[in-house]
Amino acid sequence: MLDHCSISHKGGVVLWSRSFTPAASQTAGSSISPVNSLIRDALIEGRSAESQFEKDGYALKWTFANDLGLIFVRILQLSYVDELLAALKALFVKLFQPFLTTFVASLQTSSSASLKAASTGSETIFSWDFARAFEKWDSVFDNLLKTIEAKAAQDRKFRLKPSASVHTPAEASPPSDDQSTIPSQSNAATVDEEQIARNVQALKNRLRGKGAISGGARKGPRGGGGAGSGLDSVPGSDSDTPAKSKKAAKAKTRRKWGDEAPSESDMASLDFSYVQVDSPSSERTYTDVSALVDQASLGTRTSEGMYEVKDWEFGATSAANATAPDKTLTQADLAPVLEGMKQHLMKKNVAKEISEKVVEGVGEDLVGRRISGWGGTNTAVRTALSAALTRILTPKTSTDLLLSIRTKISESQSSMIGSTGKKEPYSIVFVGVNGVGKSTNLSKVCFWLVQNGMRVLIAACDTFRSGAVEQLRVHVRNLSMLGVNGATDSKGRVELYERGYGKDAAGIAKEAISYGKEHDFDVVLIDTAGRMQDNEPLMRALAKLVATNSPDKILFVGEALVGNEAVDQLTKFDRALRDFSAASGGAYGSGGGSGKERGIDGMIVTKWDTVDDKVGAALSMTYVTGQPIVFVGCGQTYTDLRQLRVSNVVQAILDD
Known part of the structure; x- marks a missing residue:
């Protein structure tokens, strides 16, 4: 059963939502609803490539209509959810295209125009009557949901028939939802299992063979040369390896300090935390600490006297932008460019799993978006990737460690006024x-x-x-x-x-x-x-x-x-x-x-x-x-x- 479904704009405005259970309705209506958490913790942080988002016991899945900036979200895992989301997006956009175009255009006005409209008391985006605009959508959604649920039920019954014919009467049992998901065992699967068993046994034999070699020659039926020991399954094995290792080990000698304990002068000669300086007194002096500070990399002081370390800087050249005619980006257009971007990120030492998720998120953000004539697919992907990387790397908490330290010291000192305690x-x-x-x-x-x-x-x-x-x-x-x-x-x-x-x-x-x-x-x-x-x-x-x-x-x-x-x-x-x-x-x-x-x-x-x-x-x-x-x-x-x-x-x- 579906718990919750909603349609929102990427700017955070909820256009339509429907809850099917009281718990989902209460949760979705709260200020920290799973949908709000999805937008805040996943989409804003550039994690749109995640396959699923979980919050408060609910599992959320979503899809985008990037040309209109819409997000279609459902709560609860269902077998037909992908089909439902695709149909939901296509039908909603088709029915309300003129209204949505006008609404999105109003969101793209400048902030100054919005402030002017607010000061004059004119209508703003918050005065849109979505309930009236989408009043026919509830019945359309109900019919769509019933159709897809009926189709899913029919498909489930159809999957049950071939699995029942494979079992013998003695093995027959009443069908259930769990059984419907178990595929019938074919001859190919049986052959695969037998092959896997043979491979496992061969691996065990090889491991036994390696163990016999490393342990030296053995006698008797369990020895390294016995039949079935697995030695013959290890190609290129060298029975002289243990002897060679022992000879190499004997060749190593320990450092000899002498018959007596090392003297104080011997220990001093090994103390490299000091440096010997040529002087008549032949006294040891400390290392020149000026060498421990690089003047070129020394930080700067602010007008308040705070010492700040330097920023790490990178000088990069800008790449030329390719040109292409106006077009709406499709998955086929983006696939080769995104693959190249993924390989590029991995060459930059980004982990493979992270590279894939970042690139997938960029792709989902670009599909359906219309690009201008001055830029091509490469430019659009590069721009979107730059924005995604910036969102990920932008700190969500303060990085001013010095401010945190001084704040605690100040609070600790203020709490000690009139007391004999000491600051934490x-x-x-x-x-x-x-x-x-x-x-x-x-x-x-x-x-x-x-x-x-x-x-x-x-x-x-x-x-x-x-x-x-x-x-x-x-x-x-x-x-x-x-x-x-x-x-x-x-x-x-x-x-x-x-x-x-x-x-x-x-x-x-x-x-x-x-x-x-x-x-x-x-x-x-x-x-x-x-x-x-x-x-x-x-x-x-x-x-x-x-x-x-x-x-x-x-x-x-x-x-x-x-x-x-x-x-x-x-x-x-x-x-x-x-x-x-x-x-x-x-x-x-x-x-x-x-x-x-x-x-x-x-x-x-x-x-x-x-x-x-x-x-x-x-x-x-x-x-x-x-x-x-x-x-x-x-x-x-x-x-x-x-x-x-x-x-x-x-x-x-x-x-x-």
């Missing part, structure tokens, strides 16, 4: 897979915060990786020596909170936030251990840290080098954090956790300088989460941090 520091957790550069980019963010007058505490919560604490210690030492606004150093502005290795990361983070509150720090940056997105125990441990400490921001650190992998990493990190943090909140809520579902709040994309114009990872990550990219890392110094402008990323993606 702003906490940021950095998460991601192994080796993407979480600690390095955390230190770049720390430099940016220090330049803006913040006191920063770095919490070393990677208690697993060897050298993780020492790495942060070197960063803190260097950052403490860098000047702020010409000052000799910034000592006291940056500190490290660490408790060594093998400790509970969630407990260390909690202690660090408490320490930051007691010692008047503005921001606590929490470094975490890298982990793979499929490792459930480690993801649960990360969710425990989030649930216990309720950080203000969770930033996912990912590489610009990955395409499809970025989607998988980000999707699973976000999903695991949401699932496990809500579950962990009940167990660890007494420690400060809210028990609320928490996901990724933003991204930092590292190694941005290695991809040139192949910046598709930014599109993939933003599409998956709907969250903004806060910074991109693009070098080896503390100043190599950039913020993204949507126009620059779109320009780089579209560049040929």
